[in-house]
Amino acid sequence: MILLDDDAPGRQMQANLKSGLYVESPEKVLSVSLFVEYAHAEIEDLMPFDIMAEEIDRLEREPDVRFADVVTTGKPFVGQVEEWARAQGVTLKDGWKVILSIKVKQRVLTKGIAVMPSEVVDRWIAMFDAFLPVDNN
Numbered sequence: 001m002i003l004l005d006d007d008a009p010g011r012q013m014q015a016n017l018k019s020g021l022y023v024e025s026p027e028k029v030l031s032v033s034l035f036v037e038y039a040h041a042e043i044e045d046l047m048p049f050d051i052m053a054e055e056i057d058r059l060e061r062e063p064d065v066r067f068a069d070v071v072t073t074g075k076p077f078v079g080q081v082e083e084w085a086r087a088q089g090v091t092l093k094d095g096w097k098v099i100l101s102i103k104v105k106q107r108v109l110t111k112g113i114a115v116m117p118s119e120v121v122d123r124w125i126a127m128f129d130a131f132l133p134v135d136n137n
Contacts, residue, residue: 001028001030001130001131002017002022002028002029002030003030003031003032003043003127004029004030004031004032005031005032005041005042005043006031006032006033006039006040006041006042007040007042007076010031010032010042011031014029014031017029030130032045032046034130035123035126035127035130036123037074038074038075038076040076040079041076042076042077042078044076044077044078044097044100044101045076045077046120046123046124046127047077047104047120048115048116048117048120049071049072049073049077050068050071050117051104051107051108051115052077052100052104053067053068053071054068055100055103055104055107056068056081056100058103059096059099059100059103060085060088060090062090063084063088063089063090064088065084065087065088067080067081067084070084071084078097081096
């Protein structure tokens, strides 16, 4: 099993894998878009937007408009961050997504599963269920 972003490189990788290494098991090539209701989703879209937006605002304190005030669900998170950064004159550091993921992980581990919206937990359950082996009896 493999889980790929639904952006252009992820879609290309899906096509390559389904016609190559996974040609006999294309159902094992999964896209993040299967677990959210919009196209072009990336792995970040599996996380709670509100927590990630708050962490973006902690990382970038200078802009007049806080990211948490403009982020919307139903659209890819990374694209929204990049659009907001351009509009606010923010230069995102190389590796900003890695830094964000570490901050979000720390916060979730500190606060526990209770801070996770139920729709995010349901999404994760569906994703992990997709990785379970199929019983062909």
